[in-house]
Amino acid sequence: MKLTFYKGDTPNFGDDLNNIMWDALLAPGFLDDNEDELFLGVGSILWDFLPKKPKKIVMGSGYGGYSGKPNLNDGSWDVAFVRGPRTAKALNLDPKLAITDAAILTRFMNLPAQAKKYKVSFMPHWESIGRGNWQKVCKQAGINYIDPTDPDVLTSLQAIQQTELLITEAMHGAILADTLRVPWLALEPIFPLHRNKWFDWSESMSIDLKFNATPSSSIKDLWSHKTGNRGLGKRSEQVGKLLNFTDSYFIDRAAEKLVLLAKKHGQMSNDNTFIERSEMAIEKLSQYCEVKSL
Incomplete structure (x- = not known):
């Protein structure tokens, strides 16, 4: 299953988060270069120009209006969750799938604590x-x-x-x-x-x-x-x-x-909303992927 996200000529913080977050969360070898299945994570990447044939797993991606609306009823899509209610409405998805942006899963990366250094x-x-x-x-x-x-x-x-x-x-x-x-x-x-x-x-x-x-x-x-x-x-x-x-x-x-x-x-x-949404996201991820022990 190949990790799929926006890659432009210029690095971009949100999109490039995909490079480290999934490695930190998923078991080694789960993601590979097999283009028969695509894993869609962080970003406004629910495009209408994604290849039609591969199976596409949507894990917290969004629709940003940067392309036409993709046809999620062509049999190649499996939506775990999407970024929000506007994405769900635009793509005629069950509102319950609008959990939040996949980047919330950074909560489970166990990043080392940092002392405050900058006021702003x-x-x-x-x-x-x-x-x-x-x-x-x-x-x-x-x-x-x-x-x-x-x-x-x-x-x-x-x-x-x-x-x-x-x-x-x-x-x-x-x-x-x-x-x-x-x-x-x-x-x-x-x-x-x-x-x-x-x-x-x-x-x-x-x-x-x-x-x-x-x-x-x-x-x-x-x-x-x-x-x-x-x-x-x-x-x-x-x-x-x-x-x-x-x-x-x-x-x-x-x-x-x-x-x-x-x-x-x-x-x-x-705080309660944050905990609830992050727990919902990690539960969805666990249903689709082998997640490292957190």
């Missing part, structure tokens, strides 16, 4: 790195920067554990903070298509999600805000180079806004 950390969406100046913004604001494109996922997890409050534009930043019981503040993703999946997850955890406005850290961020586009194409690149003299202005303003956000109280799911 910030994690942008991985696409925002190519468009913005977030590392410079964090340095100016005195806030720890967590790079979602760092391929060392364990280091990023440790940084979240060491944080008292995580401000994040990345959904899996919030999910992992919540799982590690670290309060978090959600920044509304600059690209609109990334927003609905946040509600899919938060509704699964009975969280009243409160988005905070994401400041622009560059002229390209502002361009993306105004157009609703990703702001990563050739035209945006040309605008960014032409107007790069504005960077200091945007960095200053974004740093000021992060400092203000850092004074707010974070969100987190209710």
Whole structure:
């Protein structure tokens, strides 16, 4: 059974969690390179372009609207659970299958405890790195920067554990903070298509999600805000180079806004809900896979 998740040219914290979490939870040899069966884990990977023939096991994945809706009635799908009620509704699944995002299973990785080191950390969406100046913004604001494109996922997890409050534009930043019981503040993703999946997850955890406005850290961020586009194409690149003299202005303003956000109280799911949902997820995993002794 082959582990299947989104792999782009740039590493991505949420997707790359698949590389370490399943190895920590599943018996050696359960996952292999046999493409007759696909194991779908963390990510918005319920795409309509997955190969039709292989059997597909869905273990907490979500539908993000990044493709057409897959036909889950073609006989090749076996859904253990999905990320949330919006995924279940979009794909005509039993609402009881909307447990939560698979990343909650990180609870059972037995990660070593970490002493608190940072009052506040910030994690942008991985696409925002190519468009913005977030590392410079964090340095100016005195806030720890967590790079979602760092391929060392364990280091990023440790940084979240060491944080008292995580401000994040990345959904899996919030999910992992919540799982590690670290309060978090959600920044509304600059690209609109990334927003609905946040509600899919938060509704699964009975969280009243409160988005905070994401400041622009560059002229390209502002361009993306105004157009609703990703702001990563050739035209945006040309605008960014032409107007790069504005960077200091945007960095200053974004740093000021992060400092203000850092004074707010974070969100987190209710302890009982978290325990209930994580136990439901590990039970589903145990029904389908050989799980290591936890």
